[in-house]
Amino acid sequence: MRVWFLCKVKYAKENEEGLLKNVSEQYLVDAVSFTEAEARIYDMLGSVIRGDFQVTNISKSNIVDVFFFEDIDVWHKCKITYIITDADSGKEKKVTQFMLVTAHDVKEAYDRIYESLDNMLVSFRVPEITESPIVEVFPFEKDDEELLPPPPANLKPLSEVKADQERREEIRRTNQPTEEIEEEEATLTQYEAEDSENDLKEE
Template identity: 40%
Template sequence: MWYECKIKYRKTDDTGLQKMATEPYLVDALSYTEAESRINEEMSAYISEEFKITNIKVANFAEIHPFENCDRWFKSKVSLLAYDEESGKERKTNMYILLQANDVKEAFDNTTTVMKGTMGDYSIPAITESPIMDVFPYFSGEEGELEQMERFNALKASKPEVAAEVEDHMEFEPAAEEATV
């Protein structure tokens, strides 16, 4: 089960000023107690100063998918369409997927990639950027899972490639001034 944990700590911004920040993180845990323990452990590795857990709640994500060269998390609402034979009506069941992308269009494409193997019909009625800063999955440490954990962490940690700035060599004639009558 995924738990959203809000962490409050003193953060140094780009200008070097320190201010209090509250940021949400996601941890995979079996209980609130384990979620608290895991977020303490994970955040201690990143934040050297004191921090406070201000909230822990169950997150409603059906799946979490890191993608290579992406630095933001998006929440995709996916409506699964099913035909109810008893009532003769079409039913929608919504699920939420958290995935990495660099923008909404890429999040849509990544959602489509994730849903590729789905047998039934579905639609994607909403995609929003998530405030989630990072995701900490649970792996038991068994041999088969070690490789899976390393792959998950490598995907989520990969940074987007910065496109080289293209120099514009096009020349244009100065626009002829229009005569006003």
Template identity: 40%
Template sequence: MSAIWYECKVKYKKTHDTGEQKITTDTYLLDAVSYTEAEARISEEIKAYTSEEFRIMNIKVANFSEVHPFENSDRWFKAKVSLVALDEESGKERKTNIYLLVQANDVKEAFENTTTAMAETMGDYTIPSITESPILDVFPYFTGEEEQLEKFNVIEKAETEEKVTKETEVL
């Protein structure tokens, strides 16, 4: 099941680096199954950021096909990717646009990260545009299974290493 991404705009008092408090509206992205769940989740996430009152100004479905975080990057970019396919009946090329949200530090890095994200794609594609997104942070939904799977993989790796060590000692 693919995620439905919701763009949430939240207005609240934010303390800036100077110590001054200003009312600001920030945009966040999260995945949820409904608007109701998106509202509940963004409320919980924002409570961790501020003790002040906040107001959810807007929630809308975002048109991102995929979200790709990259380490050591602090900004989010919207990459338009045109998938190129040949229409067998007419013999003409057909383009289908998808949008990726890619984390990077600048536009050049966003292009490189988009190319990395598309590396497994079998078909032809072009990247006609990359623009900086107003999205401040992304909150993907975790069921807890991800953490359990990671623990299982760590345990399995340790058991394999132990087995190899014992077999080496026998030889």
């Protein structure tokens, strides 16, 4: 499941009259942490915004999914509600989620969100749609993996952990017969020592 971060960016933008004006814009970034979200927004906007810009705030967004249509780049925030039944108690529970979709207006956003969610297994309602101030959405792409921060030095990749476990298991299986033989030899030696002591006592 994607985790979306809302990034607020402040910079000097040139208006239609050619004058620079300070503006604050919002961007939605798909990332695994605040650190990665910051790295991605600086990387994405570094080649787009002329001059310096500042990321003034990063927060986790309540958006769970986005649907992009290429004919328009205006985002609309849709409130989705549906009812689920708790498997243990049998009680019904209302679930509310928020999604983004690009559309020319609210009516088109309504149609497109229904079109995008036509594979949902439960019936849902769209009680609210508003035009979003979000300028652009940056989903995670395969090429963005190089921006991920390195794992902590004390953590091993899962593949290495599994390989170590397999090696230890193989060594244990290989050494098992030898250990059993050594135990048997040690037992025989103990019996022989006890017999020798008994013979000395009898003499």
